[in-house]
Amino acid sequence: AQSVTQLGSHVSVSEGALVLLRCNYSSSVPPYLFWYVQYPNQGLQLLLKYTSAATLVKGINGFEAEFKKSETSFHLTKPSAHMSDAAEYFCAVSDGAGTSYGKLTFGQGTILTVHP
Amino acid sequence: DTGVSQNPRHKITKRGQNVTFRCDPISEHNRLYWYRQTLGQGPEFLTYFQNEAQLEKSRLLSDRFSAERPKGSFSTLEIQRTEQGDSAMYLCASSLRGSTYNEQFFGPGTRLTVL
Numbered sequence: 001a002q003s004v005t006q007l008g009s010h011v012s013v014s015e016g017a018l019v020l021l022r023c024n025y026s027s028s029v030p031p032y033l034f035w036y037v038q039y040p041n042q043g044l045q046l047l048l049k050y051t052s053a054a055t056l057v058k059g060i061n062g063f064e065a066e067f068k069k070s071e072t073s074f075h076l077t078k079p080s081a082h083m084s085d086a087a088e089y090f091c092a093v094s095d096g097a098g099t100s101y102g103k104l105t106f107g108q109g110t111i112l113t114v115h116p
Numbered sequence: 117d118t119g120v121s122q123n124p125r126h127k128i129t130k131r132g133q134n135v136t137f138r139c140d141p142i143s144e145h146n147r148l149y150w151y152r153q154t155l156g157q158g159p160e161f162l163t164y165f166q167n168e169a170q171l172e173k174s175r176l177l178s179d180r181f182s183a184e185r186p187k188g189s190f191s192t193l194e195i196q197r198t199e200q201g202d203s204a205m206y207l208c209a210s211s212l213r214g215s216t217y218n219e220q221f222f223g224p225g226t227r228l229t230v231l
Contacts, residue, residue, distance in 0.1 A: 004158075032218070043120075043207060043222040044159070090158050094218065101172055102211065102218035103149060106158030 002027045002093045006107035014115050019078040021110045023091030026072065033074045034092045034104065035065055044090065050074060086114045118142060120223035122208050128229045129198055136194045137226045141210030148191050149220060150183060152176065153205040165191060166213065198230045
């Protein structure tokens with residue numbers, strides 16, 4: 001079984017500050033890992049994905065994440081927060097298209113607030 | 117627009133009524149997923165279709181829920197005898213079988229409120 005834990009349901013940063021959103025996963029098979037962003041009353045938009053190639057993954061809007069197998073972590077970072085980054089962020093794990101048909105297991109989400 | 121679309125975007129119903137939601141995936145995508153998202157939680161998997169075949173259903177999908185994808189294109193999710201606990205955002209996602217990472221593209225969701 002797969003699971004995802006996002007540490008911190010709310011993170012608040014100042015504009016221009018570092019953003020760090022934490023994600024730890026559990027998987028019995030080599031995982032595919034994803035970060036999605038959700039704006040109010042909208043669906044989920046893919047930010048980036050880890051698929052066993054480079055451990056440092058770059059995504060859209062200046063976000064990146066580093067896969068650390070020893071720590072079973074996939075934390076999301078952005079060097080300088082922008083007001084438009086305020087949203088809810090979800091970490092998700094999948095086994096690709098294996099026995100679970102690639103379904104995603106999501107964390108509980110982290111709401112990012114950016115202060116001027 | 118070639119993204120995933122869902123209709124209606126919002127649905128308010130009274131307890132005990134039946135509701136049906138529709139999802140139109142990206143046209144060449146043969147995999148389709150339904151998820152449910154309650155307030156303050158991440159989305160939870162409900163069911164999966166590959167073409168017209170429903171290959172997996174979550175334990176969350178009680179016998180009041182039924183999903184179809186009759187021609188392997190659009191899908192419907194029906195909830196019979198709605199309960200207040202069914203109030204949630206219902207998300208549809210699609211992906212292409214054979215894509216290396218099974219990247220799923222999400223629709224905007226249907227928000228259901230059961231009074």
